[in-house]
Amino acid sequence: MAEITADQTVITTADGVPLKSRLAQAERRKKIAAFALVLPLLAFILITFIVPILDMTFRSVDNPVVAETLPRTLAALETWKFGEVPDEPVFAILAEEMVAGSKARTIGKVATRLNYEMPGSRSTITKTARRLKRIKQGPYKEAFLKIDKKWGDPDLWARLKQIGAPYTLSYYLAAVDMQYDAEGNIVSQPEDRQIYVPLFVRTLWVSLLITGLCLLLAYPIAYLMATLPTGISNLLMIMVLLPFWTSLLVRTTSWIVLLQTEGVLNDIAVWLGLIGDDNRLQMIYNMTGTVIAMVHILLPFMVLPLFSVMKTISPSYMRAARSLGATPPRAFWTVYFPQTVPGIGAGSILVFILAIGYYITPALVGGRTGQLISNFIAFHMQKSLNWGLAAALGGILLLGVLALYWLYNRIVGIDNMKLG
Amino acid sequence: MAALPPYAGPLERSWYYGFRVLCGLIFLFLIMPILVIVPLSFNAEPYFTFNESMLRLEPEAYSLRWYEDIFNNPQWVHSIKNSFIVAIFSTLLATFLGTLAALGLSRAYMPYRTAVMGVLISPMIVPLIITAAGMYFFYSKIGLAQTYLGLILAHTALGTPFVVITVTATLVGFDHSLTRASASLGADPTRTFFKVIVPLILPGVISGALFAFITSFDEVVVVLFLAGFEQRTIPRQMWAGIREQISPTILAVATLLITFSIVLMSVLEGLRRRNERLRGIRST
Numbered sequence: 001m002a003e004i005t006a007d008q009t010v011i012t013t014a015d016g017v018p019l020k021s022r023l024a025q026a027e028r029r030k031k032i033a034a035f036a037l038v039l040p041l042l043a044f045i046l047i048t049f050i051v052p053i054l055d056m057t058f059r060s061v062d063n064p065v066v067a068e069t070l071p072r073t074l075a076a077l078e079t080w081k082f083g084e085v086p087d088e089p090v091f092a093i094l095a096e097e098m099v100a101g102s103k104a105r106t107i108g109k110v111a112t113r114l115n116y117e118m119p120g121s122r123s124t125i126t127k128t129a130r131r132l133k134r135i136k137q138g139p140y141k142e143a144f145l146k147i148d149k150k151w152g153d154p155d156l157w158a159r160l161k162q163i164g165a166p167y168t169l170s171y172y173l174a175a176v177d178m179q180y181d182a183e184g185n186i187v188s189q190p191e192d193r194q195i196y197v198p199l200f201v202r203t204l205w206v207s208l209l210i211t212g213l214c215l216l217l218a219y220p221i222a223y224l225m226a227t228l229p230t231g232i233s234n235l236l237m238i239m240v241l242l243p244f245w246t247s248l249l250v251r252t253t254s255w256i257v258l259l260q261t262e263g264v265l266n267d268i269a270v271w272l273g274l275i276g277d278d279n280r281l282q283m284i285y286n287m288t289g290t291v292i293a294m295v296h297i298l299l300p301f302m303v304l305p306l307f308s309v310m311k312t313i314s315p316s317y318m319r320a321a322r323s324l325g326a327t328p329p330r331a332f333w334t335v336y337f338p339q340t341v342p343g344i345g346a347g348s349i350l351v352f353i354l355a356i357g358y359y360i361t362p363a364l365v366g367g368r369t370g371q372l373i374s375n376f377i378a379f380h381m382q383k384s385l386n387w388g389l390a391a392a393l394g395g396i397l398l399l400g401v402l403a404l405y406w407l408y409n410r411i412v413g414i415d416n417m418k419l420g
Numbered sequence: 421m422a423a424l425p426p427y428a429g430p431l432e433r434s435w436y437y438g439f440r441v442l443c444g445l446i447f448l449f450l451i452m453p454i455l456v457i458v459p460l461s462f463n464a465e466p467y468f469t470f471n472e473s474m475l476r477l478e479p480e481a482y483s484l485r486w487y488e489d490i491f492n493n494p495q496w497v498h499s500i501k502n503s504f505i506v507a508i509f510s511t512l513l514a515t516f517l518g519t520l521a522a523l524g525l526s527r528a529y530m531p532y533r534t535a536v537m538g539v540l541i542s543p544m545i546v547p548l549i550i551t552a553a554g555m556y557f558f559y560s561k562i563g564l565a566q567t568y569l570g571l572i573l574a575h576t577a578l579g580t581p582f583v584v585i586t587v588t589a590t591l592v593g594f595d596h597s598l599t600r601a602s603a604s605l606g607a608d609p610t611r612t613f614f615k616v617i618v619p620l621i622l623p624g625v626i627s628g629a630l631f632a633f634i635t636s637f638d639e640v641v642v643v644l645f646l647a648g649f650e651q652r653t654i655p656r657q658m659w660a661g662i663r664e665q666i667s668p669t670i671l672a673v674a675t676l677l678i679t680f681s682i683v684l685m686s687v688l689e690g691l692r693r694r695n696e697r698l699r700g701i702r703s704t
Contacts, residue, residue, distance in 0.1 A: 030529035037524025038536055041517040041580060049543050049577040052558035053550060059557065217446050224443045238685075239451045245681040246454055247638045249658040250674040254453030256666065257460065257468045264456060267469050299450060328432065357547020359641055364662055374549040381553050381645070394550045405545045409538060 053398070060391035063168040065109045066160070069101045070094065074164040082183060083154050091140035091151075095132050102129040116386065117170065117180065118159045124148045155182040171392035196376070196393065203373040206291065207355035211302075213295045214351050215344065218302035222343075225303075226310035237307075244300035252364050255293040259284040259365075285367030293361045298354055302347040309343030346412040353404050357397060373397055454678055461486055461671035468668070486672035496673070499657040506568065506653060507636040510575035514632040517576070518583025519625050523617075525584070526591035537584075544581040548641040551578070556645040566648030574642050579632030586631065590624025590695065623695035627688050634684060 011019045067074065073094045080086055101107035111125035128147045135143050144151040162180060163170075173179055173186060177194040181187045188194065221240070225233040243251060258264050261280045269275045283289060313336065321331035359374035366375070373393060380390035424436050460468060464483040473481035490496045524530055525537060543551065555574050556565065564570030598620075602612040640655035647656060654673065661670045 027529060030527070031531050034524045034527040034530040037527075038521045038530070038540075039524075041521035041540060041584070042536060044517055045540055045543065045577060045580065048555075048573045049551065050539070052554035053546065054554075055558045055561075056550070056554035217449070220439065221443050221446050224440070236447065239447050241685055242678075242682065243450050243454060245634065245685045247655065247658075247674070247677045247681065249638075249640060249655050249662070250457070250677050251453055253658070253662060253666070253670055253674050254457045256662065257671070258453060258456060260468070262467075262469060264469050296449065296453060328435075353545060357549060359547070359549045360659075364659075374547060377549050377553065381556070387557075390553060394553055397547060398550050401545060401547060405538075405542070409534070 056391050057395050057398070058391075059387055060171050060395045061167050061169065062388070063113075063163065063166055063170075065106065065113050066164045067166045069104075069106045069110050070097045070160075070164065073097055074161065077157065077161045077164070080157065080161065082158055084157075085152055085154055086157060088139055088141045091144055092138055095135070095140045095144070098125075098129045099132050102133070113163055114159060116174070116389075117163055118156065121150065121156065121159070124150045124156070158182040158184075171388040172395070174389055175392040175396055199371075199373055199376060200396070203356060206287070206372060207352050210291060210294050210298060210355045211348050211352045213291070214299050214302040215348060217295070218299055218306050218347065219340075219344075222303050222306035222310055225307055226313070227315065240300050240303050243296065244304075248297065248360055249364075251297055252293055252361050255289065255296065255365060256284060259289055259292065284365050285370070287366070287370040289365040289367065290362045290370035290372070293365050294355060294358060297361060298351045301350050301354060305346040305350065306340065306343040309340055309346075313339050342412070346408070349404055349408045349411065353401055353408070356404075357401060457671055458675050458678065461668065461675040463668060463671075466668055468666070468671070486668045487676075489667075489669045490672055490676075493669070495652070496654075496657060496669070499652045499654050502651055503637055503653040503655075506571050506575055506651075507633050509572045510579055510636045511629050511633040513572070513576040514579035514583050515625060515629040518580045518628060518632070519587050519621070521580075522584050522587035522591060522624075526588055526594065540584050541581045543577050548639075552642045552645040555642060559646060565646055566651065568651060571643065571647055571651055574646055575636035575639060576632075578639060578642070579635045582631035582635060583625070583628035586628035587621060587624045590621045594620065623691040627691050630684055630688055634681070 013019055013022050073090065076090045076093050077086065080090070098107055101110065107125060107129045111122045111129075114125060115122035128144060128151070131147050132143075141151075150156055159182060162182075162184060170180055174189075175196050177189045177197045178186055179189050221236070225236050225240075228236070256263070260266070261282060261284075263284075265283070266275075266280045270277050270280065275281065283292070317335050317339075318331055321335040322328070326334070356372075357374055358372060359378060362370050362372045363375050363378070366372070374397070377390050377393050377397070380386045380393070424433065428436070459474070460470070462482040462484070463471075463474065464481050464485065465471065471481065521540060525533060525540075530536070551574075555570075559565040559570045559574070564573065598616055599612050602616045603609075607615065637653075638655060640653075640659050643651070643653050643656045644659065647653070652660075654677070658670055658673060661667060
């Protein structure tokens with residue numbers, strides 16, 4: 001028996017090909033067939049969705065403006081040492097490139113870029129560029145210093161060299177309230193300019209609060225629906241699904257109508273005499289408004305997974321626990337509740353993921369104090385036009401969401417995601 | 421919870437009723453915002469609260485003037501048209517691509533299943549503001565910003581995860597011996613597909629399509645960044661209305677949208693029941 005060699009045991013098909021490789025071939029063909037069906041959508045999502053997001057993330061480190069506008073100045077600064085003011089040749093090159101830059105209308109971008117790192121320096125650049133047009137010859141150093149004495153500040157030159165690098169981490173640093181100092185060390189922003197870390201903390205905290213409130217409200221009604229006869233529970237389900245299917249903006253509008261100071265709830269409270277007509281409650285255009293409206297909007301995402309888990313729990317477990325002498329709270333806590341944990345996990349992660357990146361509702365009902373991280377991304381995209389910072393804030397948010405998505409996939413599995 | 425047992429003590433009894441009252445309040449919280457808006461949209465006065473004559477149900481206190489407003493305003497009419505154009509085309513595209521992908525994903529031989537699924541579902545998970553920002557930069561670069569095509573492609577990407585999820589869910593219980601039976605009876609793959617597979621997965625496809633439709637129809641963040649004035653949709657118009665000066669016309673639009681979502685929801689519920697009947701699952 002031991003003498004049988006390996007090739008004798010190989011089973012072949014009729015035409016002499018080993019069965020194993022034939023099988024592998026057939027399997028490979030089936031794999032390709034399956035993949036070919038998925039390929040169109042995969043390619044579509046990659047091009048229309050993934051590439052744009054990667055492109056945006058690239059913007060958070062991309063830093064081409066200064067390197068493209070002042071390349072020769074940067075080359076001349078190569079040998080410059082920190083703490084000095086450069087000599088005439090550097091000024092001459094800079095003057096030439098600044099004039100070219102203002103003709104090409106790129107110098108404004110350089111000024112804006114420098115201003116991010118050194119607040120108040122925008123005018124130094126724009127003013128100098130404007131006046132340089134009239135200066136036809138040197139000595140340039142004197143002329144520069146006459147236009148703005150900041151050119152004699154070594155820090156300005158250090159910053160110029162710093163932002164000349166084609167790639168930078170400074171947007172990410174700004175997004176976590178840090179910055180480079182003139183020498184290139186990483187330090188925290190001055191106290192009064194630290195806004196993003198508190199904002200991230202606030203966003204996390206509000207999302208947690210919303211998740212908690214959703215769980216608190218969803219658990220009882222999911223339980224009720226899971227234990228009632230199907231006819232009634234279907235009817236109640238409509239009350240959960242109708243908000244789910246109703247336009248987001250409609251629901252947000254309703255909350256404005258209900259909560260505003262001249263709104264329905266305040267009117268009822270005044271009519272009932274609970275509050276005076278002159279001290280109506282401010283329930284909207286602040287954090288309270290954001291939280292109430294978002295809990296309402298995200299509640300169905302908690303109810304549905306909880307309900308689908310609770311529906312599978314047999315009522316006989318509870319009856320068994322009771323008949324063995326457990327009090328109702330104990331039976332609930334030791335028998336029923338542990339079985340609902342998967343539903344709690346699925347619903348909570350889903351609600352948290354959706355809450356953390358929410359934009360519309362805080363923007364409409366949040367007022368000044370109810371803004372979340374997404375609103376600041378939109379602000380930098382549309383108003384301040386600091387796209388690098390918007391991309392860096394977005395990159396951090398994206399990283400957090402993807403981590404949660406991974407967790408969700410591990411715990412629930414995306415295949416098990418259910419809708420409606 | 422199903423029914424109160426006859427031996428229940430007073431404590432248990434009060435808990436039983438207390439719990440129902442609590443649930444009633446939560447349901448009220450869910451449904452009240454939607455119910456309140458409907459009567460207010462018929463308000464004859466430009467206010468957002470019930471006045472006494474409305475509460476006394478006087479006919480003069482109610483009117484259809486805000487509804488007339490919608491249809492007399494070319495901006496609203498234009499945005500309604502835009503919403504339907506974008507939603508219909510992106511739904512068609514999303515349904516086609518999504519169904520095809522779901523058929524592939526449900527095959528036993530699909531390689532890298534989890535990873536591919538992860539990528540395909542990601543448009544649903546990534547915060548819309550990030551999606552919108554990314555698309556804004558990229559679509560501007562390739563000349564698709566402020567065009568209908570750009571908006572349709574963007575909404576298609578957002579809608580496909582729903583189609584993939586619903587169709588794969590329908591395929592989970594799919595009995596593959598049915599296709600083999602069809603083949604053994606002499607049908608070629610095309611015929612098998614249209615005569616056996618399509619009728620069985622159709623409910624999933626349609627409900628996925630409805631989800632894709634409502635996603636596009638309700639989407640505003642991407643529209644804010646990607647659409648020009650010409651491509652304004654209903655949500656974009658509502659957004660402008662709420663931000664600038666909220667007029668009761670918005671309540672009228674909202675009421676129409678609520679009616680629309682009730683219709684969509686009923687269709688979906690009908691499909692779900694049909695699907696259960698087809699597969700022989702009886703709800704108990």
